[in-house]
Amino acid sequence: xxxIKIDDRKLRVxxxxxxxxxxxxxxxxxxxxxxxxxxxxxxxxxxxxxxVEDTERLVPACNTQxxxxxVIRTNSPRVRQARKTNLRLILSQHDSxxxxxxxxxxxxxxxxxxxxxxxxxxxxxQPERSRVDLDVPVVREASKCIKCMRCVQVCDKIQxxxxxxxxxxxxxxxxxxxxxRSLKYTDCTFCGQCVTHCPTGALxxxxxxxxxxxxxxxxxxxxxVQVAPAVRVAxxxxxxxxxxxxxxxxxxxxxxxxxxxxxxxxNFAADLTIMEEGSEFLERFTHRGKYRWPMFxxxxxxxxxxxxxxxxEYTDCLSTAKxxxxxxxxxxxxxxxxxKGLDPHKVFVVSIMPCSAKKAESELPxxxxxxxxxxxxxxxxxxxxxxxxRSDCIVPADLGEEKFDSPLGSxxxxxxxxxxxxxxxxxxxxSAYFLVTGTNPDADAFSAVRGGKPWREATFTIPGAGEVRxxxxxxxxxxxxxxxxxxxxxxxxDFVEVMACPGGCAGGGGQPIHCNEELAASRGALxxxxxxxxxxxxxxxxxxxxxxxxTYLKAPLGEKSHHLLHTxxxxxxxxxxx
Numbered sequence: 109x110x111x112i113k114i115d116d117r118k119l120r121v122x123x124x125x126x127x128x129x130x131x132x133x134x135x136x137x138x139x140x141x142x143x144x145x146x147x148x149x150x151x152x153x154x155x156x157x158x159x160v161e162d163t164e165r166l167v168p169a170c171n172t173q174x175x176x177x178x179v180i181r182t183n184s185p186r187v188r189q190a191r192k193t194n195l196r197l198i199l200s201q202h203d204s205x206x207x208x209x210x211x212x213x214x215x216x217x218x219x220x221x222x223x224x225x226x227x228x229x230x231x232x233x234q235p236e237r238s239r240v241d242l243d244v245p246v247v248r249e250a251s252k253c254i255k256c257m258r259c260v261q262v263c264d265k266i267q268x269x270x271x272x273x274x275x276x277x278x279x280x281x282x283x284x285x286x287x288x289r290s291l292k293y294t295d296c297t298f299c300g301q302c303v304t305h306c307p308t309g310a311l312x313x314x315x316x317x318x319x320x321x322x323x324x325x326x327x328x329x330x331x332x333v334q335v336a337p338a339v340r341v342a343x344x345x346x347x348x349x350x351x352x353x354x355x356x357x358x359x360x361x362x363x364x365x366x367x368x369x370x371x372x373x374x375n376f377a378a379d380l381t382i383m384e385e386g387s388e389f390l391e392r393f394t395h396r397g398k399y400r401w402p403m404f405x406x407x408x409x410x411x412x413x414x415x416x417x418x419x420x421e422y423t424d425c426l427s428t429a430k431x432x433x434x435x436x437x438x439x440x441x442x443x444x445x446x447x448k449g450l451d452p453h454k455v456f457v458v459s460i461m462p463c464s465a466k467k468a469e470s471e472l473p474x475x476x477x478x479x480x481x482x483x484x485x486x487x488x489x490x491x492x493x494x495x496x497x498r499s500d501c502i503v504p505a506d507l508g509e510e511k512f513d514s515p516l517g518s519x520x521x522x523x524x525x526x527x528x529x530x531x532x533x534x535x536x537x538x539s540a541y542f543l544v545t546g547t548n549p550d551a552d553a554f555s556a557v558r559g560g561k562p563w564r565e566a567t568f569t570i571p572g573a574g575e576v577r578x579x580x581x582x583x584x585x586x587x588x589x590x591x592x593x594x595x596x597x598x599x600x601x602d603f604v605e606v607m608a609c610p611g612g613c614a615g616g617g618g619q620p621i622h623c624n625e626e627l628a629a630s631r632g633a634l635x636x637x638x639x640x641x642x643x644x645x646x647x648x649x650x651x652x653x654x655x656x657x658x659t660y661l662k663a664p665l666g667e668k669s670h671h672l673l674h675t676x677x678x679x680x681x682x683x684x685x686x
Contacts, residue, residue, distance in 0.1 A: 267299060464618050528633075537570075
């Protein structure tokens with residue numbers, strides 16, 4: 109421990125701490141833009157400059173370690189002037205048309221400008237210009253980039269993809285797609301982690317709300333919306349509501365107020381996915397010689413894109429089951445349309461997802477098995493749904509609670525945990541155990557796959573089947589490490605759950621953005637609590653799923669199930685597959 113003074117406050121802090129960390133621990137604010145703890149501590153923005161006694165120059169608080177006896181002033185006249193000058197220089201290269209920026213009101217640069225009382229700009233404003241590409245889910249607007257390097261570091265260190273890099277020199281230095289490529293021609297998985305860590309609107313997820321509004325306004329179209337498990341624990345954050353007030357029922361009420369004809373729960377399709385994927389795993393497990401191992405889950409489109417570009421030789425290890433999103437669309441345009449006497453070509457399916465990669469998944473040429481049209485017509489992120497509510501002047505807190513519509517609106521506890529890392533594996537094992545033994549395991553028997561480390565392993569015994577070796581991993585850098593271990597033969601698994609985003613869908617690239625806060629774990633914990641409180645905690649006990657098989661699909665892995673609910677992952681390619 110060392111003794112220092114910050115703004116005349118005497119503090120004892122751990123040796124090796126930075127000035128910024130010491131100040132934050134003491135509740136002393138120091139402005140910053142580029143800083144991400146343990147990821148981006150490069151002092152690129154120069155906003156965290158502080159004055160240290162007996163030091164001629166101002167020093168960056170984010171990467172300057174404390175020294176015993178150090179005396180620090182965080183807000184001296186010299187510091188204030190330097191910060192204002194630095195911020196004005198940043199703003200001189202920034203398109204400050206905040207009124208039409210998607211991040212207005214939730215922009216770190218905008219907030220800092222207000223906090224530092226910046227009301228005029230003495231420097232000529234010359235933002236960088238480039239074409240905005242709307243062909244992919246992740247959109248870059250160069251004119252709003254402040255060169256903080258957060259996207260570079262998150263993509264490199266957390267996701268291990270190296271999509272973003274520094275380009276140019278001198279005054280032309282910028283951040284762009286590495287190797288001067290267009291984003292759609294890269295290995296980008298569209299996970300959106302760069303978006304959620306961008307402090308401005310330089311990186312966003314393509315907004316597709318106008319497509320939805322056009323469908324809602326068309327009297328000849330039946331609009332159907334599904335809501336993913338992870339959305340329900342995050343959507344209300346943008347409205348400042350706690351989880352109790354921002355309930356699932358109020359979310360459903362708000363969607364009905366927007367004008368959707370039917371509001372359904374993706375949890376229904378998650379239960380359906382378990383029936384198909386769990387049955388597929390048992391089929392492979394009991395006929396081991398016919399298949400390559402391990403079997404990987406296929407619910408996460410970012411992971412599927414990653415595998416196909418980085419480890420394409422393992423494509424046949426992917427479960428052929430579609431994701432819940434796509435299964436729902438296929439069922440909505442077949443089973444549901446038939447039940448209601450609707451023309452499937454006039455059923456417009458909208459997905460509300462915590463994920464930006466889901467937009468790319470819905471556009472794959474192989475996802476059109478119900479009627480030839482896309483299974484899912486439009487995907488909106490959680491943030492887009494919230495903006496849709498605001499544009500319709502909906503105040504969710506003022507609404508009563510409403511239920512999902514039937515018959516695609518029921519879900520189990522096993523389904524809701526799809527939004528948390530380990531949830532798909534836990535749910536699949538619950539039903540796999542039943543399918544083999546005819547009896548349910550304890551609903552918490554597979555808790556070893558939940559939470560904790562980003563790469564977890566466990567072995568379970570299923571009577572009649574034997575030992576099942578499983579792994580759960582999230583975050584693409586961790587996924588790469590696991591795949592390298594699998595490829596080297598240093599690990600041996602039967603079943604592996606993979607999520608591209610750290611913490612799973614709860615921390616997806618389409619979720620509400622909170623500056624310098626990582627909420628995947630806390631959101632995931634809420635999903636596990638929902639599961640624990642559920643009346644039904646096993647996918648195979650969902651009565652609507654049972655009715656679907658009894659009256660329409662007949663059996664998991666059957667002919668109709670195979671046609672509607674499964675896909676050929678090898679039938680499409682990524683731009684730069686190895």
